[in-house]
Amino acid sequence: MQLDWLLQPLLSQLNSGVLVLDAELRLVFINQFIARRADVQPEDVQGKSLFDVFTDVPQAWLQRKLQGVLALQVPAFSSWEQRQYIFKLPHLRPLSSDSQYMAQNCSMLPLTAPDGVSRYICLLIEDATDAYVYQQQLQQSVARLQLANRTDGLTGVLNRSYWQQQLSYEIQRAERYQHPLSLLMFDLDKFKQLNDRYGHLGGDAVLVALCARVTTLLRDTDLLGRYGGEEFGVILPETDLTGAMQVAQRICTAVAGQPMHYEQQTIRASVSLGVAAFTAGQSTDALIQQADEALYTAKRQGRNQAVAWRAVNNEYLKKVK
Amino acid sequence: MTALHFTEEQRDCLQELVNVAMGQASDKLARYLATMVHLQVPAIKLVDTQQLPQHFAQRYQQQSVSLISMGFFGDQGLRGEAIMLYQLANVDVLARLLEYSDDDSSEAEMLTDISSVLTTTFLNGLAEQLDNSFSYAAPRILSSRDQHFADKLAATAQQWQLALQVDIRYQLTDYSFHCDMILLIPGEAVLRLRQMLDQILASF
Known part of the structure; x- marks a missing residue:
């Protein structure tokens, strides 16, 4: 059976792109898939250099790969996972994809003409846009889940487990490089009364507003987390006790100085803060404990103030107990 | 399992074929990569795939390794998977080797x-x-x-009964470059390969 007639209809209906180049990288053939998407006429581009027709392909890289195919007579490949596309071609998912161009898998295959001497290269282009779109969606979902796994649902600051994990890392870093590190714990004053007066939604609104306000006072490297109901912690890398106390004073003043608003009501709130600086050999729990003790002292001394931990705090606490 | 083992003659024959293929490859690669390529004559070994992961885990103790896989299919049921193992201090070597200096190829693409x-x-x-x-x-x-x-090597290897282990040490002038190659071949393809080797042996 003579099957030569198969070739043309097959190549033109194939749902993959076929380009054939000669050894000088001139176009010998392109199939309908490529011609329609690149909006060129096969007879217009025949004999022209690949790089003159497709001017925006990565020339240096592609040339080197094609040289390899010719010199070694082995196939070469390019995957959309490493290089999203070689040719800027439109795809058929314009609405569901955030990419303008067709993601491509490309095989570069060595061909030898029947004369046994003339070398050619066939570029086979497969549309991988669907796989690309699924992967993008998957990555977005994973990123969203990671974020949700780290943050507190109400306030959007770090949740306790992630925050505490970060504190351990920062302590290790401070220990290793002998850099200063401070911890600041703060608590909304009389939160129970706020809740009783404005309802739990009102209390929640104050927590959200509080976190938003504190965030504006911190550096990018400082880490704010929700430690418990109305108690929060701030990790202050590269900060000694004096610097941490300045931050604490700033937060104290900012919270008390400006009332918050909830459903046309004005809510006055204040915070008490405790500050402790990391000392070599200290554990995560011990550092939190010190900041907590200082916070407790601030509460006892009348709230709406910041207190730095000192060894005497400890003595004082023991006495009053 | 024993049914898949090679006779000494078959093994020697395959070793010889691998040597010839290696010689040709090093010649072609030297021209393409524009540097002297010295390919050490590899010791080929048929091994149980279950032993492979441990073997390489020992060789690259505690080091991070990149694994690349490439499937191959031939006529008469000959098929398998080639695994390359790299342990790279930096990718600059690869970039220079591939002459990708003026390009923004990722490490993954170069590998x-x-x-x-x-x-x-x-x-x-x-x-x-x-x-x-x-x-x-x-x-x-x-x-x-x-x-x-x-x-990951174990996950790949368990699909194959037998591995043809070909350790290649590529030595390139001006570069310090080394990688291992393993050919993983399924049992039925090993049987086909044995038949092919027997045919070659018979023709001498």
Whole structure:
């Protein structure tokens, strides 16, 4: 059976792109898939250099790969996972994809003409846009889940487990490089009364507003987390006790100085803060404990103030107990 | 399992074919990469795939290794998977080797590119020696700078009964470059390979 007639209809209906180049990288053939998407006429581009027709392909890289195919007579490949596309071609998912161009898998295959001497290269282009779109969606979902796994649902600051994990890392870093590190714990004053007066939604609104306000006072490297109901912690890398106390004073003043608003009501709130600086050999729990003790002292001394931990705090606490 | 083992004659024959393919490959690669390529004559060994992960885990103790896989298919049921193992301090070596200096190729792309060149050049030569020819699946990264590469190698290897272990040490002038190649071949393809080797032996 003579099957030569198969070739043309097959190549033109194939749902993959076929380009054939000669050894000088001139176009010998392109199939309908490529011609329609690149909006060129096969007879217009025949004999022209690949790089003159497709001017925006990565020339240096592609040339080197094609040289390899010719010199070694082995196939070469390019995957959309490493290089999203070689040719800027439109795809058929314009609405569901955030990419303008067709993601491509490309095989570069060595061909030898029947004369046994003339070398050619066939570029086979497969549309991988669907796989690309699924992967993008998957990555977005994973990123969203990671974020949700780290943050507190109400306030959007770090949740306790992630925050505490970060504190351990920062302590290790401070220990290793002998850099200063401070911890600041703060608590909304009389939160129970706020809740009783404005309802739990009102209390929640104050927590959200509080976190938003504190965030504006911190550096990018400082880490704010929700430690418990109305108690929060701030990790202050590269900060000694004096610097941490300045931050604490700033937060104290900012919270008390400006009332918050909830459903046309004005809510006055204040915070008490405790500050402790990391000392070599200290554990995560011990550092939190010190900041907590200082916070407790601030509460006892009348709230709406910041207190730095000192060894005497400890003595004082023991006495009053 | 014993049914898959090679006789001494078959093994020697395969070793000889591999040597010839290696010689051809090193010659072609030297011209393509524009540097002297010295390929150490590899000791080939048929091993149980279950032993492979441990073997390589020991060789690359505690180091992170990148694994690249490339599938190959020939006529008469000959098929398998070539695995390349790299342990790279930096990718600059690869970039210079591939002359990608003026390009923004990622490490992943350079690894798949060099793997493709090294495996297909050798395997094409081997196919030729067996009077066969191979087609290839695009290279895939199984593991990238991963200390747990042995687990991933185990996951791949368990699908194959037998591995033809070909350790290649590529030595290139001006470069310090080394990688291992393993050919994983399923049992039925090993039977076919034995038949082919017997045919070659009979023709001498």
